[in-house]
Amino acid sequence: MKKSLSAAIGFILFCFIFQADAQITRNRSYVINGTIVGVDSGIVRMLSNDMHVMDSAVIVKGKFVFRGKIGLPERKVFAIIPGNWSFRGFVDDSVITFNIDTSFAMHQYAKTKDYPIIWQIKETGSPLADVYAKYQNETGFTYGLSLLKKLKTAKKDSLAYIRNELDSIGKLLTGKEKLWVENYIGQNPSSLAGIYIFNEYYRSLRDTSAIYLRSVINQFSGAAKASSYYDALTKQLSILTNMQVSKLAPDFTLPKRDKNKFRFSTTRGSIVMLDFWASWCVPCRKGIPNWKKVYAKYHHKGFNIISVSDDRNWKDWVRALDQEKMPWTQVIDEFPSKGSPAKVGELYAVRSMPFFVLLDKKGKVILASGDEKIVTTKIEEILK
DSSP states (O other): GGGGGGHHHHTOOOOSSOOOOOOOOOOOEEEEEEESSSOOOEEEEOTTTTTTEEEEEETTTTTTEEEEEESSOOOEEEEEEEEEEEEEEESSSSSEEEEEETSOOOOOOETTTOBBBBOOOEEOOOOOHHHHHHHHHTHHHHHHHHHHHHHHHHHHHHHHHHHHHHHEEEEHHHHHHHHHHHHHHHTTTHHHHHHHHHHHHHHHHSOHHHHHHHHHHHTTTTTHHHHHHHHHHHHHHHHHTSSTTBBBOOOOOEEEETTTEEEEEGGTTSEEEEEETTTHHHHHHHHHHHHHHHHHHHHHGGGGEEEEESOOOOOHHHHHHHOOOSSEEEEOOSSSTTSSHHHHHTTOOOOOSSEEEOOOTHHHHEESSOOOOHHHHHHHHOOO
């Protein structure tokens, strides 16, 4: 990410949020009429949550049409080929219009290949999109996107102002989201909008507690409580409950670099820190020098680190290991399917990285946090 956009990173990560009011029914029909500025011909693919192709539409002179049926109304990921463009749009039982402009996209590169994300489209005909627009406007998201657009063509004398504004929005956004979501749920406890927004908001948090999650879940009723989003949240609540202090951490087995299997329960008898990271995670790698110092200082007292990588590409992981030269045990997580989250990461309720879980000699949780300083302080307190 260019330095000029660094202030916006925290802000832009909240983009894929929202679902509006609807009743749960099955086999609801939809029609999506789309136009694309910047792509004259090709294919648009609608993807499932695990990134499998659900449906495709041919682009002819910048236009495409989807027709199909959907159960639970939701926001879907769409991919445009050629160009690897991606965007999200709401799918409900109505005639919907997508107006997409590729000129403003966040370009992300992997091995020199570009995967541009179109962060915002114009959508009409769906009550889902209408409420989403209200949410974006009232939390400052829309204003932030307008600043990002200006940043691309801004003159030098206005760059500092735009960056400061983006930084301010990024710092305030989480608080505004929390207030908006909680107020909305309080007024609309049966709304799919409320439970969808909260589900996405909750996933964006670095740290949360079972107490907080339970307090929100208990407010839902009717259609919201009957939704798959409610099921997902109750599953997360169960995991968080198991990760509370003094609970025995779940065991797992993962491959090491030499392909041999490592079983986590073999570390019992030591103070252990689980380090959830990835080769592509910049803050994870910036924290490695600190953990090398902590490991060198306390390893002789029985302290160990087990790093669990979220890399999907084995070669990327191995390359990072060669570069970082971490002296403790390294394993790589497994993914049940192409678009699914990491097996052990899900088991430990990891929503962002880095994330750390500190365990006592019996394998029970002492602390779980994404804050490096808090975890370091706790280790020093225990092993001083």
